[in-house]
Every structure is written in C-alpha cells, then in structure tokens.
Amino acid sequence: MPMDGGIGASTKRREDVRFLTGAGNYTDDINVNGQAYVAFLRSDVAHGKIKSVDTSDAAGMPGVIRIFTGADFEGIGGLPCGWQVTDRHGEPMQEPAHPVLAQGKVRHVGDPIAAVVAETLEQAKDAAEAIEVDLEELPAVVDMKAALVDGAVKVHDDLTSNLCYDWGFVEENRDAVDQAIKSAAHVTTLELRNQRLVANPMEPRVAIGDFNRATGESTLYTTSQNPHVIRLLMGAFVLGIPEHKLRVVAPDVGGGFGSKIFHYAEEAFCTFAAKAINRPVKWTASRSEAFLSDAQGRDHVTKIELALDADNNFTAIRTETYANMGAYLSTFAPSVPTWLHGTLMAGNYKTPVIYVNVKAVFTNTVPVDAYRGAGRPEATFQLERVIDKAARELGVDPIALRRQNFVTEFPYATPVAVEYDTGDYNGTMDALERMIDRDGFAARRAASEAKGKLRGLGINCYIEACGIAPSQLVGQLGARAGLYESATVRVNATGGIVVMTGSHSHGQGHETTFPQVIAEMIGIDASMVEIEHGDTQNTPMGMGTYGSRSIAVGGSAMVRAAEKIIAKAKKIAAHLMEAAEADVELKDGQFSVAGTDKSVAWGDVCLAAYVPHNYPLEEIEPGLEETAFYDPSNFTYPAGAYSCEVEVDPETGKVEICSFAAADDFGNIINPMIVDGQVHGGIGQGIGQALLENCVYDDQGQLLSASFMDYAMPRADDVPFYEVDHSSRTPCTHNPLGVKGCGEAGAIGSPPSVVNAVIDALQSGGHDVDHIDMPVSPSRVWAAMNNA
Amino acid sequence: MYAFDFERPSTVADAVAALSAEDAQALSGGQTLIPTLKQRLASPSKLVSLGGIAELQGITSDGDAVTIGAGTTHAAVAADGSIPALSxxxxxxxxxxxxxxxxxxxxxxxxxxxxxxxxxxLGLGATIVTNAREIVADDFFQGLFTTALDEGEIITAVRFPKPQAANYQKFEQPASRFALVGVFVAKGADGVRVAVTGASEDGVFRWSEAEAALGSNFSAGALDGMAPPADGMxxxxxxxxxxxxxxxxVMTRRAVAAAG
Incomplete structure (x- = not known):
C-alpha cells in the first residue's frame, strides 16, 4: 500500500483543476502592455527564386509599424541545428543555412518571406496581402528517391546534392550482415513507408517578444518544451544575446509531442522585432499556419530484410531507409533517423549482426523532426512487421517466434551500440497473454464471420531507449548539447518546499508526480511541495522535456537535490537534539535519534535553518536550498508487448478496433493513474498513425492535407477502451528511482499490432495481402483486397 | 476576416431588399460561411443574417408532406421525427x-x-420553396456548390413528401466526417428514388439503374453486384x-435493407 500522496499512489492531477476550469495561463493568454501583432507572409509555392519583395504599398497601410524581409536578417545567424551526423565515409552531414526570413529562395509552402508588424492582427494581415513578391517558381523536389538522382533540382544550391547524409550503422558490420543474409535459411523482406505526420498539439504555437530598453533585457514568451534550450540556441546562435540578457518563459503549454522542442523562426523574429521597434511583438499561429510551419514527423521509406536460420533464430537484419528532412534541418532532425532509430533496430531480440543504412534527403516540404517516439516508432514498426511476415511465411506462431528470439540475459549489449540494462520480455508477453484470451479468438473470429466481417489479431513487442540521455555518449554521436537535467529544491522557513526543475510539463503531470517523490522522501504531505518550471529566470539550466526523460533524468536530479537537503537537515536536527548526526533518522516528517525519545519536526528544522539562533554556523551555512544536476549513465529501456484485435468490413474496407491491450515494463512507477493516461494517449496517437493520419504533398509540393477537413485526427469513437498492465517491472538499474519513463511507449508500440491485425484479418479471408502502408484507411484496405 | 456591413432583418422581404446590395451575402447558420470568412477566402460587402426572420423557422406536418422552414437547425430536424430517415x-x-x-x-x-x-x-423528391417560386429538387441541384437559385433569392422552406420507406446511409470521410459517399433511398407513391452525395464530380445525383431495379423489387438483393461506373466519381x-x-x-444496398 503506497503512502497517501507518495510514490505509487494514483494521486489526482492537481494541475487539472486550473486546466479544466479555464484558469490555465497559456502563452496566448499573456498580453504585454503596448504589444503589436505580427503576420507572416508565407510562400504559397514550394520552391522559387525571390526576385524582389516590394513592401512600399503595404508599408503605408493603416496601423503598419514596420515590415521585415530577409534583408533585415542579413548578417544575423540562421536557425541552428543541434545535432551533427557523420556519414558512412567519415564526412559531416551537409548542413544548409536556415534564415529567419527567406533569403534568395523559398523552399517549402509556408516558408516565411516577410513579416508585417502592425497595431492589430487584422491590419498586419491586410498589409501582408499587399506585399508584392516577384517569385520565379522552380520545379519542386518532393519524392525522396527522385531527389537523389543525378541532375535533380537542388533544394539548396550551395550544397552538392539533396543528400544530407548517407549513414551506415554499424558500418563495420556491413560485410558480416551481407554474409549472414546470403547464407540464411530464410530471408523475409518488407518494403514500407512510415508516413509523414503532423503533430497537431491542441494549442498552436505562440511567441511574444519583449525588450526592456531600461535594462537591455529581452524576454521571449513561447510555447516550448524546453525554454533553456531555446534561450541558448536563439541567444548564442541567432541573435547574439547572452543568457543574462535573455529570459525565455514557457508557461502552461497545451501539448507538444515533440513539435515544441525546436527553435523556430517565429521565436527569433518576435524577439528581434521587439527590440527593433521597441514594442512587444506577438504572434499566434492559426491552425493553418501550424500545418505549414510546425516541424512534422516520421516520413521514412524503408526496406528491411530479416534473416533466419533453419531453426528460426534471427541471424541478421539489414535495412535501407530514406528519411525526409524537409527543406531545412530542424533543431534535432538529423538525430531522429540515426541515433534514435538505428540504435533500436535490435528490438527485443538477440540478433547477432545488424546493419542500418539511412539516407537523409532534403525536399521542398516542411521540415521534419522528432514527433512522439521519434525514430523508435519507425524502428519498431518495420521490425515488428517483418517478424510478423516471417512468421506467416514460415508457418510459425508469431508469439512463439518472438519468444524464441527474445533477449533474456541482462545487461545485453546489442550489435547497434546500446546496452540494455534490464528487462523481462517474456514477463510482459506473459502479462499480455493474460489479458487477451487468445484461446477464445477462434470463436470471436467465427462470430465476426457470421456477420460478414473478417477478424484479425495482431501482436507486437517494442523496446525504446529513453530517459535521454548520457551527455558524453550523445556528444560522441554528434549532439551539440548536453542532456543532463537539473533541479533546485528550496525549503522555505516554515517547511514548505518549492522544486524548480529544468524539466517542462506540457501535459505530463509533473506538478503532481514530482511532489509525490519529495513527499515520500521526507514523509510530509505532497501538498507542501510546489513545482516551478518553464521560466529560465527562476529555474536552473535544464534541457527540458522530451524523449520520456522527465522522471528518469529530471526526477533523478530532484532526488539528488533532495538528498542534499535531507543530509543538511539531519546535521541541523542533530545539533538541535544534541545528538550525533549518524544517529539521526528521518521518518514521517520527524527527525529522531535512534534508541531515544528525542525528536524534532521537519518544520522546526527548516525554521532553524532560516532563524539560526541555535545553529551550528561554524559547520554549515544557514538556509535550506540545494541544486543538483543529474547526467544519466545510460538510456533507460522501457519495453512491452501489445496486441490489437480488429474487425474488417470487406465491403468497405473499414477497420474497427475491437480491443487493444498493452503490457509495459516501465520499472518503478510514481503515479499509476498518470502512467495509464500517458499510455492511453500514446496508443491513441499510434492508432491515429495506423488508421487515420496522413500528411500528403502533391508533386508540386502543395500540402493536400492542410486542415482537419483532410488530415484525420483520431477521435474518441475511433479508439477502444484500452486494457493496460504495468505489473511486469524490472527497475532501471542506474537511476535513483528505478524509473524508465512512459511518455512515448504507447505511440511507439501500437502501430504494428494494428497493421498486423489487419493483415491477419485479410489473410483469414483468403486475401493474399502481406502489407498495407499506413494509414490503413478504408480505401487502402479495399484496394488491397481487390487488387485495385 | 475582412470588414463587412451587417444587417439582421426580421422579414423575408427586408432580407431580399438587403441582399440587393452588391456582393451582399446571406448568412444562415454560418457553419460554412464563417470559417470561410475567417480564412479570408471570401469578402462580402455585407452579411444579411436570416436568423431573425420568424417565418423561416419551424416544422409543420400536414398529412402527406412535411414542410421545414429554411432557418430550422439540424438539431430541430433531428428531434422532429416526422420523417424518421430525414431526422x-x-x-x-x-x-x-x-x-x-x-x-x-x-x-x-x-x-x-x-x-x-x-x-x-433529391431522394425524397422535395420541393424547395423560395421567396419567388417553388423549385423541385430534380431541378434545384446543378453541380458542385451550384443551384437553381438566382442572385439574392432566398430559400424559405423545404417541402418533403412523406415516403412509405426511406433510409440514409453515410460512409464518412475519415477526417471531415462529411459523406465520402452518402445514399438516400426512398420508396414513395411515385416509385423508388436513390440519391447519392459525396461521390460524383457533378455533386448529388440520382442513380437511375438502381431506381429501376428497386422499382420492381425493393430489396437489397435486387442490387446484387451493382455499382455505378467509376467514370465521373x-x-x-x-x-x-x-x-x-x-x-x-454497398451503401445503397444497406440503405434498402435498413429501409425495410
């Protein structure tokens, strides 16, 4: 039985009170006195040479304060890329310039050409429409393979081609993999596309720049998952503002899913323009702008080969992937198809040799970067689909084939550079099998067939590397940043605690879970602990929230800081009780001396720290505030087994999800209810990818799915009630909480089981279909069934 | 949204007069027009709201027909039930x-x-009543976003004959949930009508082959294996x-089966 409000308790989310009663403080809720509004004139063609931009008519329109074009940003840094990938030949990736406003060329629909700052938003929009742009339209590069042929039109004229990098991993394994595939008893091959997605957080992006002429300080309010990262990138690489003159505030943020990690042009623009015109400048994206300017996700085209020996042991995996970067390199784009994808190609299986080739390609489309799971869903999807296909080809049970090849001994060093510290893949598969009544499936299938439907059962496993990440390792892999996390624990004089964390909550529930940890450690009520995050002015330098890292890395930093607090508090308590420090125990918010009836309350010790009349000033300083930075020694490796059961209507091709079960191993869990919610949300997004969502450009680079009229987001009635099980737990071996992180698992683990189930259903109906690309929409299922 | 003038007349006559201004646009529920304005895809000089006109409201059922005021909301029609398939x-x-x-x-x-x-x-063979005339549905729909309405002409009511049997089956476009294909089947005194929305490049149409087949045998089986040509879809x-x-x-067969 967990302590009330402590670790393991399903405490209700305290932040929901303000979110659900309209009392949240989102960036668009912030209005700075005297603010002006910006409207961006965005390119409506995918590729073109800017011959001239005439702002003379627009500049004279009512309310216009100033119009900016690319020329205003000459000599100012472009948007930086935070990760450099080294290619197969030891050469750095090709890295194009990314100006804040387009210079010389536009490279995707939505690329900002000019920005009008005016007294009102409507005036700014009116003037933006009056700007005359003389644009010479160029052929658009949209298809990745076509982009790489000799003589293809180049997205960036100063690069040698549209190839960002050609990455081999692990290059030394290449020949061994080729050999293993040549000599295999069986090779299963699958070609697929992991389609492009639009993140679509409920809250579109917002940026407000403010410049204080008196102090020379700039403030940026922005919808960010990592305000410190934005401060560093924008200050150091774009605008040349030192950290002590730049404050970045990311208040309540309405969902990010990765798309709010990156540093965007609009943030730099508003900060720059506010100083230039000496007025605060506000931008709020419309949903249409979000479709054209938020970094998008996925978009891989892959061929995977799985080699097996005569006993169905996996002997080698070889993959070739084309990864779409879009028109520019978004902040962490190069890392997604490489270090967040190639390193996971071993999955849950002991395949001895693996070779991953990734060609990253520039196209005239919106930039692509991390989206919930980021690289790991792409790895999981191809691997779990090809295993399913192999099982079918070999006529073996898909669960048995997986179990036979599971990694069972830990730590396990994969052939793709990472070491799994712990896990129990049979344990999660057992948990899954307990949920899904596999024995009853034949009867359920018969019942479906009796009403003219086809029924399928799909299974898959997943593993992910999260708790991102050891700084030294990612530094070797090309990261231009550290990936530690920080926390300051400030104990107030009357015992209440404020934790200032570099993690950022934009839906994850940190304000509830982080206090649970402190409450457990000290033995006080969680209501005595408050979490502050999102403002660089009052939080220590932290790297923010993504990669399921907050509790594993940020939580660990908080534990380290709290340990320092407790150690100091024990010194004070020892002094107050006139006892030896080593004899002091802390339990239920009381310090006591073992074997005596001496005790002193938490609050009395805190008061003594700030009113140090009776205090060991010669040994320790007054006050009770500690900061810790925590850099993990390894990734964490959540893993699990998922299943999906579907019914397919053979007349229309419509797929209905009948049930979905998820068994995850997240190690220790702070708040089971919040973990369930994270898994539910992740599966919802995974089902969205599997069945509904599709970001599509035509061959001119026009976005066809540019609104919710054509981009299908999952709705409540598209998803089933989920069955989730988190009872199989192998605590992480290298962080103090033994936690692994749960934010991305659902999105990583769910798409393959949905598609596996659909294929199983079609096969049961006698249809020789072994793959359908996502989204497995009604029209695609019908076309596959009818060879149409 | 661009600036526009706004009028809210209380009679059809006043509305018609207001709409005579150049580039004036009638506003009813605004579920298409308002988003269009917000995206700056339309710039009417004046919006004439029909929301204040009492004579456009309400549903009356008189024996063989149901007459629905043009300003009646979908929710009100859904709650009415005089023609269950329509509701x-x-x-x-x-x-x-x-x-x-x-x-x-x-x-x-x-x-x-x-x-x-x-x-x-179209499926029920309704009559569209305007401030100037009555137009039968077969003449009213003239292609994508195109009708027989003249400039400034206002629909005041729609009169539906009550069918003996009817049903509507919609297969939803996954994103918008508009009809990817929707089929309204009605059996009435004058025979069977099958009207299809969502499918054709020419807008809503009657599937005459299906009507003929169902005319002699009103059952899903009468349409076995039938589908209209893909040309023009x-x-x-x-x-x-x-x-x-x-x-x-598929949807036509399901509609017939459900109509019973």
Missing amino acids: ALAGNIGDPAVRNRGTIGGSLANNDPAACYPSAA ISDLHGSAAYRANLVG
Missing part, C-alpha cells in the same frame, strides 16, 4: 455545435458535394473513383 440524417451531420447552428436552407443553398441534406432533398486522398463507385453500391 436520422440530420442527427448525424457534423457535431452538436454544427447541428445547433447549421440550417437546412443554408445547407441546400450551399450544395456542398459532400453534404448530407442534398441527398435527402471523385478521386482524392480519401478514396479513388473506383472505391467511391463501390461504396455507392
């Missing part, structure tokens, strides 16, 4: 917000090729022309 159709348009604002007159005048109502009007992100043609056959 069921109205109750599945959009979401509750759309159903509580959107009106039958606005939907028919807009004639979106994927809207539900045009198939009901819409082909887009959400489905090919061949897929839509297939869905017309």
Whole structure:
C-alpha cells in the first residue's frame, strides 16, 4: 500500500483543476502592455527564386509599424541545428543555412518571406496581402528517391546534392550482415513507408517578444518544451544575446509531442522585432499556419530484410531507409533517423549482426523532426512487421517466434551500440497473454464471420531507449548539447518546499508526480511541495522535456537535490537534539535519534535553518536550498508487448478496433493513474498513425492535407477502451528511482499490432495481402483486397 | 476576416431588399460561411443574417408532406421525427455545435458535394420553396456548390413528401466526417428514388439503374453486384473513383435493407 500522496499512489492531477476550469495561463493568454501583432507572409509555392519583395504599398497601410524581409536578417545567424551526423565515409552531414526570413529562395509552402508588424492582427494581415513578391517558381523536389538522382533540382544550391547524409550503422558490420543474409535459411523482406505526420498539439504555437530598453533585457514568451534550450540556441546562435540578457518563459503549454522542442523562426523574429521597434511583438499561429510551419514527423521509406536460420533464430537484419528532412534541418532532425532509430533496430531480440543504412534527403516540404517516439516508432514498426511476415511465411506462431528470439540475459549489449540494462520480455508477453484470451479468438473470429466481417489479431513487442540521455555518449554521436537535467529544491522557513526543475510539463503531470517523490522522501504531505518550471529566470539550466526523460533524468536530479537537503537537515536536527548526526533518522516528517525519545519536526528544522539562533554556523551555512544536476549513465529501456484485435468490413474496407491491450515494463512507477493516461494517449496517437493520419504533398509540393477537413485526427469513437498492465517491472538499474519513463511507449508500440491485425484479418479471408502502408484507411484496405 | 456591413432583418422581404446590395451575402447558420470568412477566402460587402426572420423557422406536418422552414437547425430536424430517415440524417451531420447552428436552407443553398441534406432533398423528391417560386429538387441541384437559385433569392422552406420507406446511409470521410459517399433511398407513391452525395464530380445525383431495379423489387438483393461506373466519381486522398463507385453500391444496398 503506497503512502497517501507518495510514490505509487494514483494521486489526482492537481494541475487539472486550473486546466479544466479555464484558469490555465497559456502563452496566448499573456498580453504585454503596448504589444503589436505580427503576420507572416508565407510562400504559397514550394520552391522559387525571390526576385524582389516590394513592401512600399503595404508599408503605408493603416496601423503598419514596420515590415521585415530577409534583408533585415542579413548578417544575423540562421536557425541552428543541434545535432551533427557523420556519414558512412567519415564526412559531416551537409548542413544548409536556415534564415529567419527567406533569403534568395523559398523552399517549402509556408516558408516565411516577410513579416508585417502592425497595431492589430487584422491590419498586419491586410498589409501582408499587399506585399508584392516577384517569385520565379522552380520545379519542386518532393519524392525522396527522385531527389537523389543525378541532375535533380537542388533544394539548396550551395550544397552538392539533396543528400544530407548517407549513414551506415554499424558500418563495420556491413560485410558480416551481407554474409549472414546470403547464407540464411530464410530471408523475409518488407518494403514500407512510415508516413509523414503532423503533430497537431491542441494549442498552436505562440511567441511574444519583449525588450526592456531600461535594462537591455529581452524576454521571449513561447510555447516550448524546453525554454533553456531555446534561450541558448536563439541567444548564442541567432541573435547574439547572452543568457543574462535573455529570459525565455514557457508557461502552461497545451501539448507538444515533440513539435515544441525546436527553435523556430517565429521565436527569433518576435524577439528581434521587439527590440527593433521597441514594442512587444506577438504572434499566434492559426491552425493553418501550424500545418505549414510546425516541424512534422516520421516520413521514412524503408526496406528491411530479416534473416533466419533453419531453426528460426534471427541471424541478421539489414535495412535501407530514406528519411525526409524537409527543406531545412530542424533543431534535432538529423538525430531522429540515426541515433534514435538505428540504435533500436535490435528490438527485443538477440540478433547477432545488424546493419542500418539511412539516407537523409532534403525536399521542398516542411521540415521534419522528432514527433512522439521519434525514430523508435519507425524502428519498431518495420521490425515488428517483418517478424510478423516471417512468421506467416514460415508457418510459425508469431508469439512463439518472438519468444524464441527474445533477449533474456541482462545487461545485453546489442550489435547497434546500446546496452540494455534490464528487462523481462517474456514477463510482459506473459502479462499480455493474460489479458487477451487468445484461446477464445477462434470463436470471436467465427462470430465476426457470421456477420460478414473478417477478424484479425495482431501482436507486437517494442523496446525504446529513453530517459535521454548520457551527455558524453550523445556528444560522441554528434549532439551539440548536453542532456543532463537539473533541479533546485528550496525549503522555505516554515517547511514548505518549492522544486524548480529544468524539466517542462506540457501535459505530463509533473506538478503532481514530482511532489509525490519529495513527499515520500521526507514523509510530509505532497501538498507542501510546489513545482516551478518553464521560466529560465527562476529555474536552473535544464534541457527540458522530451524523449520520456522527465522522471528518469529530471526526477533523478530532484532526488539528488533532495538528498542534499535531507543530509543538511539531519546535521541541523542533530545539533538541535544534541545528538550525533549518524544517529539521526528521518521518518514521517520527524527527525529522531535512534534508541531515544528525542525528536524534532521537519518544520522546526527548516525554521532553524532560516532563524539560526541555535545553529551550528561554524559547520554549515544557514538556509535550506540545494541544486543538483543529474547526467544519466545510460538510456533507460522501457519495453512491452501489445496486441490489437480488429474487425474488417470487406465491403468497405473499414477497420474497427475491437480491443487493444498493452503490457509495459516501465520499472518503478510514481503515479499509476498518470502512467495509464500517458499510455492511453500514446496508443491513441499510434492508432491515429495506423488508421487515420496522413500528411500528403502533391508533386508540386502543395500540402493536400492542410486542415482537419483532410488530415484525420483520431477521435474518441475511433479508439477502444484500452486494457493496460504495468505489473511486469524490472527497475532501471542506474537511476535513483528505478524509473524508465512512459511518455512515448504507447505511440511507439501500437502501430504494428494494428497493421498486423489487419493483415491477419485479410489473410483469414483468403486475401493474399502481406502489407498495407499506413494509414490503413478504408480505401487502402479495399484496394488491397481487390487488387485495385 | 475582412470588414463587412451587417444587417439582421426580421422579414423575408427586408432580407431580399438587403441582399440587393452588391456582393451582399446571406448568412444562415454560418457553419460554412464563417470559417470561410475567417480564412479570408471570401469578402462580402455585407452579411444579411436570416436568423431573425420568424417565418423561416419551424416544422409543420400536414398529412402527406412535411414542410421545414429554411432557418430550422439540424438539431430541430433531428428531434422532429416526422420523417424518421430525414431526422436520422440530420442527427448525424457534423457535431452538436454544427447541428445547433447549421440550417437546412443554408445547407441546400450551399450544395456542398459532400453534404448530407442534398441527398435527402433529391431522394425524397422535395420541393424547395423560395421567396419567388417553388423549385423541385430534380431541378434545384446543378453541380458542385451550384443551384437553381438566382442572385439574392432566398430559400424559405423545404417541402418533403412523406415516403412509405426511406433510409440514409453515410460512409464518412475519415477526417471531415462529411459523406465520402452518402445514399438516400426512398420508396414513395411515385416509385423508388436513390440519391447519392459525396461521390460524383457533378455533386448529388440520382442513380437511375438502381431506381429501376428497386422499382420492381425493393430489396437489397435486387442490387446484387451493382455499382455505378467509376467514370465521373471523385478521386482524392480519401478514396479513388473506383472505391467511391463501390461504396455507392454497398451503401445503397444497406440503405434498402435498413429501409425495410
């Protein structure tokens, strides 16, 4: 039985009170006195040479304060890329310039050409429409393979081609993999596309720049998952503002899913323009702008080969992937198809040799970067689909084939550079099998067939590397940043605690879970602990929230800081009780001396720290505030087994999800209810990818799915009630909480089981279909069934 | 949104007068027009709201026919039940917000090729009543977003004959949940009518082969294996022309089976 409000308790989310009663403080809720509004004139063609931009008519329109074009940003840094990938030949990736406003060329629909700052938003929009742009339209590069042929039109004229990098991993394994595939008893091959997605957080992006002429300080309010990262990138690489003159505030943020990690042009623009015109400048994206300017996700085209020996042991995996970067390199784009994808190609299986080739390609489309799971869903999807296909080809049970090849001994060093510290893949598969009544499936299938439907059962496993990440390792892999996390624990004089964390909550529930940890450690009520995050002015330098890292890395930093607090508090308590420090125990918010009836309350010790009349000033300083930075020694490796059961209507091709079960191993869990919610949300997004969502450009680079009229987001009635099980737990071996992180698992683990189930259903109906690309929409299922 | 003048007359006559201004636009429930304005895709000089006109409201049932005021919301039609198939159709348009604002007159005048109502009007053989005349549904719909309405002409009511049996089956486009294909089947005194929305490049249409087959045998079996030709069907992100043609056959059979 967990302590009330402590670790393991399903405490209700305290932040929901303000979110659900309209009392949240989102960036668009912030209005700075005297603010002006910006409207961006965005390119409506995918590729073109800017011959001239005439702002003379627009500049004279009512309310216009100033119009900016690319020329205003000459000599100012472009948007930086935070990760450099080294290619197969030891050469750095090709890295194009990314100006804040387009210079010389536009490279995707939505690329900002000019920005009008005016007294009102409507005036700014009116003037933006009056700007005359003389644009010479160029052929658009949209298809990745076509982009790489000799003589293809180049997205960036100063690069040698549209190839960002050609990455081999692990290059030394290449020949061994080729050999293993040549000599295999069986090779299963699958070609697929992991389609492009639009993140679509409920809250579109917002940026407000403010410049204080008196102090020379700039403030940026922005919808960010990592305000410190934005401060560093924008200050150091774009605008040349030192950290002590730049404050970045990311208040309540309405969902990010990765798309709010990156540093965007609009943030730099508003900060720059506010100083230039000496007025605060506000931008709020419309949903249409979000479709054209938020970094998008996925978009891989892959061929995977799985080699097996005569006993169905996996002997080698070889993959070739084309990864779409879009028109520019978004902040962490190069890392997604490489270090967040190639390193996971071993999955849950002991395949001895693996070779991953990734060609990253520039196209005239919106930039692509991390989206919930980021690289790991792409790895999981191809691997779990090809295993399913192999099982079918070999006529073996898909669960048995997986179990036979599971990694069972830990730590396990994969052939793709990472070491799994712990896990129990049979344990999660057992948990899954307990949920899904596999024995009853034949009867359920018969019942479906009796009403003219086809029924399928799909299974898959997943593993992910999260708790991102050891700084030294990612530094070797090309990261231009550290990936530690920080926390300051400030104990107030009357015992209440404020934790200032570099993690950022934009839906994850940190304000509830982080206090649970402190409450457990000290033995006080969680209501005595408050979490502050999102403002660089009052939080220590932290790297923010993504990669399921907050509790594993940020939580660990908080534990380290709290340990320092407790150690100091024990010194004070020892002094107050006139006892030896080593004899002091802390339990239920009381310090006591073992074997005596001496005790002193938490609050009395805190008061003594700030009113140090009776205090060991010669040994320790007054006050009770500690900061810790925590850099993990390894990734964490959540893993699990998922299943999906579907019914397919053979007349229309419509797929209905009948049930979905998820068994995850997240190690220790702070708040089971919040973990369930994270898994539910992740599966919802995974089902969205599997069945509904599709970001599509035509061959001119026009976005066809540019609104919710054509981009299908999952709705409540598209998803089933989920069955989730988190009872199989192998605590992480290298962080103090033994936690692994749960934010991305659902999105990583769910798409393959949905598609596996659909294929199983079609096969049961006698249809020789072994793959359908996502989204497995009604029209695609019908076309596959009818060879149409 | 661009600036515009706004009038809210209380009679049809005043509305017609207000609409005589150049580039004036009638506003009913606004479920298409307002988003269009917000995206700056339309710039009317004046919006003439029809929301304050009492004579456009209400549903009356008189023996053989049901007359619905043009300003009646989808929610009101859904709650009415005089023609169950029509109410069921109205109750599945959009979401509750759309159903509580959107009106039958606005939907028919807009004639979106994927809207539900045009198939009901055409399938039931309705008569569209305007401030100037009466137009039978067969003459009213003239292609994508195109109707027989003249400039400044306002729909005041829609008169539906009560069918002996009717049903509407919608296969939803996954994103918008408009009809990827919607089929309204009605059996009445003058025979069987099958009206299809969502599918054709020419907007709502009657599937005459199906009507003929059902005329002699009103059963799903009468349409076994039948589908209209794929030529002229819409082909887009959400489905090919061949897929839509297939869905017309499937949805028609299901509508007939459900109509009983």
